[in-house]
Amino acid sequence: MLSNIRIVLVRTFHSGNIGSVARAMKTMGLARLVLVNPKHFPDPVADARASGATDVLAEARICAALDEALEGAALVAALTSRRRDFAPPTFTLRDAMAELADRARRQEVALLFGAETSGLRNSELEKCHLRVEIPAAPVYPSLNLAAAVQVAAYELRMALLEGAGRPAACGELAVHEEIEGFYQHLEQALTASGFLDPAHPKKLMPRLRQLFSRTRLERDEVNILRGILNHMKK
Amino acid sequence: MLSNIRIVLVRTFHSGNIGSVARAMKTMGLARLVLVNPKHFPDPVADARASGATDVLAEARICAALDEALEGAALVAALTSRRRDFAPPTFTLRDAMAELADRARRQEVALLFGAETSGLRNSELEKCHLRVEIPAAPVYPSLNLAAAVQVAAYELRMALLEGAGRPAACGELAVHEEIEGFYQHLEQALTASGFLDPAHPKKLMPRLRQLFSRTRLERDEVNILRGILNHMKK
Numbered sequence: 001m002l003s004n005i006r007i008v009l010v011r012t013f014h015s016g017n018i019g020s021v022a023r024a025m026k027t028m029g030l031a032r033l034v035l036v037n038p039k040h041f042p043d044p045v046a047d048a049r050a051s052g053a054t055d056v057l058a059e060a061r062i063c064a065a066l067d068e069a070l071e072g073a074a075l076v077a078a079l080t081s082r083r084r085d086f087a088p089p090t091f092t093l094r095d096a097m098a099e100l101a102d103r104a105r106r107q108e109v110a111l112l113f114g115a116e117t118s119g120l121r122n123s124e125l126e127k128c129h130l131r132v133e134i135p136a137a138p139v140y141p142s143l144n145l146a147a148a149v150q151v152a153a154y155e156l157r158m159a160l161l162e163g164a165g166r167p168a169a170c171g172e173l174a175v176h177e178e179i180e181g182f183y184q185h186l187e188q189a190l191t192a193s194g195f196l197d198p199a200h201p202k203k204l205m206p207r208l209r210q211l212f213s214r215t216r217l218e219r220d221e222v223n224i225l226r227g228i229l230n231h232m233k234k
Numbered sequence: 235m236l237s238n239i240r241i242v243l244v245r246t247f248h249s250g251n252i253g254s255v256a257r258a259m260k261t262m263g264l265a266r267l268v269l270v271n272p273k274h275f276p277d278p279v280a281d282a283r284a285s286g287a288t289d290v291l292a293e294a295r296i297c298a299a300l301d302e303a304l305e306g307a308a309l310v311a312a313l314t315s316r317r318r319d320f321a322p323p324t325f326t327l328r329d330a331m332a333e334l335a336d337r338a339r340r341q342e343v344a345l346l347f348g349a350e351t352s353g354l355r356n357s358e359l360e361k362c363h364l365r366v367e368i369p370a371a372p373v374y375p376s377l378n379l380a381a382a383v384q385v386a387a388y389e390l391r392m393a394l395l396e397g398a399g400r401p402a403a404c405g406e407l408a409v410h411e412e413i414e415g416f417y418q419h420l421e422q423a424l425t426a427s428g429f430l431d432p433a434h435p436k437k438l439m440p441r442l443r444q445l446f447s448r449t450r451l452e453r454d455e456v457n458i459l460r461g462i463l464n465h466m467k468k
Contacts, residue, residue, distance in 0.1 A: 020378065020381075023376075023377075023378060023381075024377070024378075024381055026371065026373075026374045027370045027371055027374055027375060027376060027377045027381070028370065028371055029371035029373075051376065051378075052374055052376060053374065094392065134388070135391065135392065135395060136261045136262065136391075137260065137261055137262055137263035137391075139260075139263075140260045140261055140286055140287065141261060142257075142261060142285065142286060143257075143258070143261045143384070144254065144257060144258075144285070144380075146378075146381065147254075147257075147258055147261070147380065147381060147384040150377070150381040150384055150385055151384055151385055151388050154368070154385045154388075157369065157370075157371075158328070158369065161369060
């Protein structure tokens with residue numbers, strides 16, 4: 001189940017943090033690290049900070065785009081402390097990691113962390129199903145990147161240990177690229193029908209993403225929805 | 235309640251870790267840092283790593299002895315992954331932090347971390363009531379010091395948030411120096427009686443410490459025990 005979990009770091013600035021993240025992951029049994037446009041990587045500073053977890057760094061995947069990093073993931077959670085208008089629904093870390101662990105017993109899942117200072121962009125957050133908040137002190141909620149990964153990985157491990165005897169979550173969720181394909185299809189159909197004006201798209205697509213991401217779309221449901229879109233076209 | 239909690243770092247080697255610990259603490263609302271014989275402190279490296287938590291460093295207390303650092307603490311938990319013969323009973327992090335948080339609603343408590351590589355000495359661990367283990371991956375359980383503090387502080391905060399509506403734990407526990415006074419008294423009485431041979435003390439005192447630390451001695455109980463010891467002397 002741990003091998004179904006990937007940690008995705010987006011635009012990480014300090015390579016030392018990538019090393020610390022690798023160490024934090026390995027202490028909790030996680031091994032799959034994906035880096036989206038890291039500033040410097042590989043880097044000896046990262047290796048030094050990884051301590052006994054340089055194997056996690058050596059096997060890290062580097063991607064140029066978030067979509068590539070999320071391929072195959074049926075559930076995506078993003079850690080961010082800033083609230084946004086069209087973000088996926090917010091969960092505490094404990095609740096979110098319980099759902100992610102439950103899904104990881106059957107399908108691949110991803111946990112996403114933004115850049116140290118700038119965090120995640122709205123367009124990135126829209127690709128996630130859960131927005132996760134660590135219940136930090138309001139006066140200084142600024143956890144170091146690796147510290148946030150450590151706490152999240154710990155909660156994931158605790159959730160997996162606790163749920164060890166339970167039956168796996170049922171229903172096969174659609175994975176990231178299937179859902180993105182549906183959104184593209186939907187956007188084309190809405191544009192063709194004249195409902196969506198590409199010159200003034202307003203917030204229609206973010207709103208629809210928000211709606212569907214709450215439902216945890218199953219693979220069969222995505223096929224039905226795309227069937228409807230194809231039918232509308234004719 | 236957060237102000238009743240102190241984090242005690244013993245013989246920390248890397249001052250950067252002390253800074254990272256300060257940051258980890260502040261993100262979870264903790265402010266009281268106590269350093270027992272740190273290698274280098276204060277140190278600009280610590281300030282840099284503390285980021286927005288340099289106030290925690292500025293107010294840190296430096297002690298030459300662990301007993302001084304634990305003065306006034308009614309419950310002491312120690313994080314260590316190594317098992318020992320005469321250690322206090324072992325708890326998972328979640329359970330230990332629940333008890334520590336509960337006690338912090340009424341009295342002062344301390345959470346103890348040893349040096350990065352060498353950890354805590356047996357004589358230090360014997361002064362604690364709970365030995366705490368983070369359920370890390372057996373193949374690589376080596377959390378960075380600040381990462382361990384982050385996870386522990388997070389669990390403390392979660393336990394305090396969850397228990398916010400509950401009545402405070404009852405019974406006033408004896409604090410560290412009262413318990414140490416009792417142990418000295420006990421050791422003297424046992425030596426005077428001839429039961430304890432100072433030349434061959436074996437493991438008598440560690441065993442007795444282990445026994446009493448399990449019971450969470452109340453202040454009144456310590457007074458009764460010392461009364462008995464005084465009476466034996468006559």
